[in-house]
Amino acid sequence: MRPHVVILFAAFLPLAVFAHHGGPAQGVGFDQHLGDRVPGQLMFIDDHARRVTLGAHLQGKPVLLVLGYLGCRDLCPMTLAGVSRALAASGMEPGRDYRAVFVSIDPEEDAAALALGKLERIPALERAAWTFLGGDAHSAGELARSVGFRYRSEPENTFAHPSGFVVLTPEGVLSRYFPGVRFDPLELKAAVAAASRGATGSVADRLLLLCSHFDPRHGRYSALVLDLLKAITGFFAIAAAVWAWRRSRARPES
Numbered sequence: 001m002r003p004h005v006v007i008l009f010a011a012f013l014p015l016a017v018f019a020h021h022g023g024p025a026q027g028v029g030f031d032q033h034l035g036d037r038v039p040g041q042l043m044f045i046d047d048h049a050r051r052v053t054l055g056a057h058l059q060g061k062p063v064l065l066v067l068g069y070l071g072c073r074d075l076c077p078m079t080l081a082g083v084s085r086a087l088a089a090s091g092m093e094p095g096r097d098y099r100a101v102f103v104s105i106d107p108e109e110d111a112a113a114l115a116l117g118k119l120e121r122i123p124a125l126e127r128a129a130w131t132f133l134g135g136d137a138h139s140a141g142e143l144a145r146s147v148g149f150r151y152r153s154e155p156e157n158t159f160a161h162p163s164g165f166v167v168l169t170p171e172g173v174l175s176r177y178f179p180g181v182r183f184d185p186l187e188l189k190a191a192v193a194a195a196s197r198g199a200t201g202s203v204a205d206r207l208l209l210l211c212s213h214f215d216p217r218h219g220r221y222s223a224l225v226l227d228l229l230k231a232i233t234g235f236f237a238i239a240a241a242v243w244a245w246r247r248s249r250a251r252p253e254s
Contacts, residue, residue, distance in 0.1 A: 030162040030179055031148030034200050038065070038146050038172045044103065044133035047118050049111035054101070054143065057131050058172055061099045062195035066165040067140075067149045069106035070117040075163040078181040080121045083165060087126060089185035090192075094129035098192050103143060104134040105151055105159055147174060169195045176201035 040055025057063065066083060068076035080102065092098055104114065114132040122130050134140075144151060151161035164179035167188075175195040178188070191201055 027150060027152040028160050028162055029148070029150045030164055030177065031150065032177045033146065033148045033174050034177070034202075036146060036174050038168060038174065039142055040172050042135070042139045042143055044135040044139055045111050045114070047111060047114040047132040052133070054103075054133070055172060057099060057101050057133075058168070058170055059099060060170045061095075061097075062170060062175070062192045063168040063172075064098060064100040064165055064192075065147065065168055066100070066102045067105055067144055067147070067151075068102070068161065068163075069104045069159055070109050070113055071106060071157065072159070075161075075181060077121065079163045079165065082181045082183050084121075084123055084126060086183040086185045086188045088123065090189040091185075092189055092192060094126045097196075098129065100126075100130045102130065102132045103140065104132070105140045105144060105149075105161065106157065107135065107137045107140065108157060109134045167191050167195045167201075169198050169200075171198065173198070173200065175199065 038054060040053060040058065042054050044052055044054060046052050046057075064083060064087075066079060068079060070076070083100070087094070087098070087100070094100075102118070109117075111134070114134050118127065118130060118132045143149075147166050149162065151159050154160055162179065163181050164177065166174055167176040167178070169175050175198075176191040178191070194201055
């Protein structure tokens with residue numbers, strides 16, 4: 001078997017396995033709807049167990065809006081930590097220069113879970129500027145669709161979703177997207193200042209980090225990886241056998 005054939009086959013084999021199973025990014029993304037307005041009339045439960053609308057938490061300030069869920073142990077904690085670090089380093093005053101809202105996409109997370117999540121994940125100096133909201137699948141889904149946050153339900157009450165957050169103007173207009181888990185404090189400060197004037201920023205780099213779960217006991221992506229490894233191992237075993245056979249045929253007779 002020729003070397004270039006081996007290389008091409010090895011390159012396309014993972015793609016074939018992913019096509020068979022469906023990749024982890026299927027149905028997941030963070031589309032940028034700059035200039036659109038979020039539906040402020042949607043109803044949620046806040047971390048004080050009050051029924052509130054999203055619009056009630058704009059309060060005439062730019063808002064950092066983070067979507068995720070508290071049961072996540074992967075990118076969601078990293079995203080919130082990244083936002084908090086950037087805010088702390090930006091020099092902005094919590095509550096005066098901005099407000100921040102975390103919205104859970106998991107309808108099972110109640111007010112008690114929201115209050116505990118806020119206590120555990122937001123530093124004390126910033127906590128007064130933050131509100132944690134939860135709601136039914138309709139409210140969370142409508143809000144997610146309005147900001148382009150595409151996620152997918154997974155087994156055992158988990159979700160595959162992107163990471164990052166958006167900055168809203170005081171009127172609830174999508175002003176700037178920050179994908180990823182690490183954010184530049186000066187860039188964030190400039191984005192909040194622009195949002196306070198009602199300005200809309202430019203499209204951010206589409207860095208897509210996915211939060212998904214890879215349980216080795218019953219996660220389908222671990223099955224995908226195992227199948228991929230089996231396929232690659234089998235292919236190279238066959239390639240080695242073919243190579244040995246060709247070498248034996250090419251050996252001169254003594």
